[in-house]
Amino acid sequence: MADLTFKYGTMKSGKTLDLIRVARSYREQGKIVMILTSDKDTRSGIDKVVSRVGVTAEAISISDDLNILGLIGRKHNPDIILIDEAQFLSTEQVRMLSEYVASKTGRNIPVICYGLKNDFKNELFEGAAALLAYADNLVEIESTCQKCNRKATMTLRFNNGLPIRFGDQVHIGDSEYVPVCKEHYASII
Ligand SMILES: [Zn+2]
Structure with a gap:
């Protein structure tokens, strides 16, 4: 199999x-x-x-x-x-x-x-x-947080430089997605 x-x-x-x-x-x-x-x-x-x-x-x-x-x-x-x-x-x-x-x-x-x-x-x-x-x-597949050197496990979405946490799941184009660790995910939003 x-x-x-x-x-x-x-x-x-x-x-x-x-x-x-x-x-x-x-x-x-x-x-x-x-x-x-x-x-x-x-x-x-x-x-x-x-x-x-x-x-x-x-x-x-x-x-x-x-x-x-x-x-x-x-x-x-x-x-x-x-x-x-x-x-x-x-x-x-x-x-x-x-x-x-x-x-x-x-x-x-x-x-x-x-x-x-x-x-x-x-x-x-x-x-x-x-x-x-x-x-x-x-x-x-591991990667590092864009804000520090810990492992990234989450993704922040920025629109015009500002982090956002609402909106459609699929939004491809003008948003920037940034891989971050849990600490930076929590601290930025
Ligand atoms: Zn971090």
Whole structure:
């Protein structure tokens, strides 16, 4: 049986870079890699994933109501499935992936999901909550607080330089997201 893995970290922790590193490693061995990302994150254009250091890879953008197993079935036998921005997956999609890695078709195909765990209000994203419940492996990608050198576990959202703690969970664009430790999360808001 293959594994469903959730690699989670704050903003700017290098999740996408790790995804691209894994993809390259598989491709160097002549293996087929399927990369998916969310159509909610359009910062770097659709149909690709872009790390903050500028490394990119082609990806298929999916919506949270897509039948993810139908999509995988239409592609040609990937050796691994990598999913970026997995916090935007629906609970149903995560449940499907969990069944997939245990199924006859998916038993040799690992699925690695990369995403945020908690939002700027420190509440779990739907996809993250489902992955915490369903994933076979949980891996934290660590990063440091932007205000000190302790581990960052939370994310602050700034609009026009001011921290905010209300508003929609998904708001991509003019906000700046800053990874912080719990102390700085509490002290700034
Ligand atoms: Zn700090």
